[in-house]
Amino acid sequence: MTKGTPSKKGGKRTHTICRRCGKHAFHIQKRICASCGFGNTKKIRHYNWIKNRT
Numbered sequence: 830m831t832k833g834t835p836s837k838k839g840g841k842r843t844h845t846i847c848r849r850c851g852k853h854a855f856h857i858q859k860r861i862c863a864s865c866g867f868g869n870t871k872k873i874r875h876y877n878w879i880k881n882r883t
């Protein structure tokens with residue numbers, strides 16, 4: 830089987846389930862959640878440009 834894009838194999842997982850936001854975005858090595866920022870800051874990750882527009 831040949832595919833154009835080579836992918837890294839192995840059981841190494843970069844992210845795991847974040848216990849605060851519940852998303853699969855918690856970086857294991859960095860110990861930082863990419864979604865809510867858990868582990869990096871006490872505050873919940875939030876940006877001003879995130880607005881709920883409908």
Ligand SMILES: [Zn+2]
Pocket residue numbers: 847848849850851852854855862863864865866867
């Ligand atoms: Zn999180």
